Amino acid sequence: MESYKNIQFSRAELARYDRHIIIPDFGMEAQQKLKAARVLVVGSGGLGSPLLLYLVAAGVGTIGIVEFDTVDDSNLQRQVLYGQEDVGRLKADAAKARLVSLNPHIDIELHHTRLTSENALDIVRQYDVVADGTDNFPTRYLVNDACVLAGKTNVYASIFQFEGQVSVFNYTNNAGETGPNYRDLYPVPPPPGLVPSCAEGGVLGVLPGIIGSMQASEVIKVVTGVGEPLSGRLFIFDALQFETRIFKIRRRSDNPLNGDNPSIRQLVDYEFFCGLKELKPVREITVEELLNWQTAGEQFQLIDVREPAEYESVNLGALLVPLSTVSEKQHHIARDRKVVIHCKSGARSARAIRELEDKFGFDNLYNLKGGITEYLRVTESVAS
Amino acid sequence: MATVIIPTPLRKFTENTARLETDADTVQSALRSLSEKYPDLRRHLFDDAGNIRPFLNIFVGEDDIRDRNQGETPLDSNAVLSIVPAIAGG
Numbered sequence: 001m002e003s004y005k006n007i008q009f010s011r012a013e014l015a016r017y018d019r020h021i022i023i024p025d026f027g028m029e030a031q032q033k034l035k036a037a038r039v040l041v042v043g044s045g046g047l048g049s050p051l052l053l054y055l056v057a058a059g060v061g062t063i064g065i066v067e068f069d070t071v072d073d074s075n076l077q078r079q080v081l082y083g084q085e086d087v088g089r090l091k092a093d094a095a096k097a098r099l100v101s102l103n104p105h106i107d108i109e110l111h112h113t114r115l116t117s118e119n120a121l122d123i124v125r126q127y128d129v130v131a132d133g134t135d136n137f138p139t140r141y142l143v144n145d146a147c148v149l150a151g152k153t154n155v156y157a158s159i160f161q162f163e164g165q166v167s168v169f170n171y172t173n174n175a176g177e178t179g180p181n182y183r184d185l186y187p188v189p190p191p192p193g194l195v196p197s198c199a200e201g202g203v204l205g206v207l208p209g210i211i212g213s214m215q216a217s218e219v220i221k222v223v224t225g226v227g228e229p230l231s232g233r234l235f236i237f238d239a240l241q242f243e244t245r246i247f248k249i250r251r252r253s254d255n256p257l258n259g260d261n262p263s264i265r266q267l268v269d270y271e272f273f274c275g276l277k278e279l280k281p282v283r284e285i286t287v288e289e290l291l292n293w294q295t296a297g298e299q300f301q302l303i304d305v306r307e308p309a310e311y312e313s314v315n316l317g318a319l320l321v322p323l324s325t326v327s328e329k330q331h332h333i334a335r336d337r338k339v340v341i342h343c344k345s346g347a348r349s350a351r352a353i354r355e356l357e358d359k360f361g362f363d364n365l366y367n368l369k370g371g372i373t374e375y376l377r378v379t380e381s382v383a384s
Numbered sequence: 385m386a387t388v389i390i391p392t393p394l395r396k397f398t399e400n401t402a403r404l405e406t407d408a409d410t411v412q413s414a415l416r417s418l419s420e421k422y423p424d425l426r427r428h429l430f431d432d433a434g435n436i437r438p439f440l441n442i443f444v445g446e447d448d449i450r451d452r453n454q455g456e457t458p459l460d461s462n463a464v465l466s467i468v469p470a471i472a473g474g
Contacts, residue, residue, distance in 0.1 A: 047474045135474040160471035163392045186470045188438040195393050198473035208474070236468065238392070241402060245466060247443045250451055 004029075004036035007061075013105050017059050030224035035061040035106075037223040040127035042066045042115055042143055044095045046198070046208030047133030047157050047215060049081035054216035055131075056099045056106060060223065063099075064127055066111040067092040078205035115139060117267035120146035131155045131219050133212065135197060137189045138270035144169060144182035145267055148257045153222050153229075156182065157215040160195070162204050162240040164211035167249070168218050171231035179231035184252045189274040207239055282353045285340055285366040287378040293338075300338040304372075305352045310344065316372060318342065326352045330360050342368035342375070386459040388414055389466045397425040406465075411442060412455030414465055429467075441468040 009017070009031070017031050039060050041048055044067045055063055071079075071086040071094055086094035092110040099108055111123055115134070124130055124146045132143045132154055140158070147154035147170050154169040169181040214235070221227045234247045253260045271277040285293075293300060304311055304318035311320045321329050323343070333339055333356065343349040349367050356362040368375065385405040390398050398404075399422070408414035415436065419426035431437055435455075442449045443466045449457045459465060 043474050045474055133474040135472060137470065137472045140470075140472050157474070158471050159473045161392045163471060165468075165471060185441065186439060190439040190470055195469060195471055201393075201473075203473055234468070238402075240392075245446075247441075247446050247448065247466070247468070248451070249448060252450070 004032040007032040007035045009035070010105070013059070016103070016105070020058070026224070026226055030226050031059060033224045034059045034220065037129065038062040038064070038127045039219055039223065040064040040066065040124060040130045041133060042130065042139070043133040043135060044079075044081060044091050045069070045075065045133060045135060046078045046159060046203065047212040048095075049079045050209050050212035051131055051133055051216045051219070052081060052095060052099055053102065054213060055219060056103045056108075058216075058220055059103065060106060060219075062107045062109065064109040064111060064123070065092050065095055066113065066115050066123060067095070068112060068114045078203065078208050080209065115142060115146075117142060117269065120267055121150055124150045124152055127152065129153050129155065129219055129222050131157075131215055133157065133215070135199075137195075137274045138276060140182060141189065141273060142267065142270045145257060145264060148181050148183075149265075149267070154181065155215055155218045155222060157211045159203055159207050159211050160198060161201055162207065162238060164207055164237045164239075166211060166214050166218065166230060166235040166237075167233065168222060168229045168231045171222065171229055173231070174225075178251075178258070180249045180251045181255070181257065183255050183257055185234060185249050187252065187254070192275045204239060210239070211237065280354065280357075282350045282357075282367045283365065284346075284369045286369050287375045290340060290368060290375070291378075298338070300340055301334040303333060303339060303341045303352075305341060305343050305348050306372075314372065314376070316342070316375060321352075323348045323352050326355055327359060330356060330362075333362065333365075335362070335364065338364050338366060340366045340368055343371050345371040345373050385461060386414065386463040386465060388418060389464065391467055391469055393469055393471065394425065394428060394467065397428065398422050406459070409459055410455065411444060411449055411457045411459065411465060412436070414459060415442075415455075439470060441470075442466070443468060 020026050020031050021028050037060050041051055044052060044065050069091050071082045071089050071091050073087055081095050081098055092112055096108045096110060120142055130147050130152050144154055153171045156169050157166045172178045218230055221229050232249055234249050237244050256263045302318035304320050305323045307322050341349040341352055346367060346369055353365045353367055385407055387403055388406055389403045406414045408417055415429050419429050444457050444463055
C-alpha cells in the first residue's frame, strides 16, 4: 500500500474519477490508494452485487472474487450484478463480464471455489482488505478467523428479511490499536435452525442494495484512510420500522483468536463449530453396567487413554494407551472380545473410539460414560 | 417504562410484535417477563439453567450488557433494550 504514491492515471481514468478527485477530503491521494489496493470480496450474491459494482466503479485497482455458485432465477430479485441471460452461468464469470464493461481500468481475479479451512488463508493473504458477503454462519466464522490470523481488516455485513448489520472487524488504526472482530460480537454461533437463511426465510430485494452499499463505503474508507471506519461499532438497520441503531462493541479477553489466552492458531472445522455436522455417536457403557459385567464374569479388555501421570495418580488397572498413541498401538487392542475405553470424563475416550473405528474398523469398543471420575464416584458411594 | 425491541428472527414468537414496554428494572427480569408473556420465546432467550443464551447479544442503549452488569444491568424508565441475534444472510 506504500507504493500508492507512484500510481499514475491515464487521461481516461482522470475523467472517470473526477468526482472523487475534486472532493477536498478525498482527492488524488485517496484515488491513488484505491488503485493500489487489493480487495477480496467473498461471495458475489446479494451483498456482493452492490459491493462489486461500487468498488469497481470507484476504481479499486485489483478485486478478487470468491464464488463457486451459478446464477439462478431466484437470484435476480436482488443480485443486480446479473441479468436474465446469465441464468445458469457461473456467477464469477458473469460478474467479471459485467464488471469489466463497467470499468476496464481495473483487474478482476476470480477464485472459482468455495472458501474452506484449507484454502482461506492462502487466498486472504493475497489481499489488503476483505469484504464478507457470504450467506451462512460457518463461512462467517471462517472469514473472520482467516482475517484475524492473516492480520486483515474484515468489512462485514449481513442481511435477513428486513434487517441488516454492518461492522468493520479486526481494523488496526493509526495508533496500532486493533478493534474487535466477529468473535467478540458473537462468541457462540446460534444453534442450527434458530436463524433461518435467506433461502429459507427470505429477504427484501432492496435490502442487500442498501446494506451492501454501506459495506462498499466502509471498504473505501478503510482503503483510503478517509473518515472514521465502523470499527468497535455495530450498525443495524430495520427496513420495516425504518430504524437504525449503532451499538458499541469491545474486544473480549476470552476471544479464542486474539484474547488473553488464544486457543485458535489455525482454521478449524466451521460446520462442526456451528453444530451443522453431527459427530457419529459412540457406543457407551455406564459404570453400573461395567460393574455388572465384572460380576457376571464377562470377558472384556479395559483401556485407559489418559496420560501416564494421570494413570499413576489413580487407575483401574487398565492397559494404558494415551490418546495420542492409540493409532500406533492399535494392535494391542483386542478384537476378539468387548473393549471398554475410558479417560477422566469420557471426552478423550470418545475421540479414541472414533479414531479406531474410522481408521481400523473396530466394532467392539465401548466408551465408559463419565470416565474414571464417575467410576470412583459410584464405587465410593457403594462402599460408603 | 423501558422499551424492548424484538429482532426480526424472534418476532414469530411474539405475534409479530416489534417493540413493547416493560416495567422491569433489570435486563434479566425484563426478559423473564417477556418469556412469561410469550412462552415460545423462553427457550430462545434462556438455557435450561435459566441463563441468558450466549449467542444473543443484548444491548441497553448502545452498551453490550457483557460490558455492564450482564443480566443485572439496570433499566431506567427511558432505557431501550435491544436483542440482537446473529444473522448470516448475504
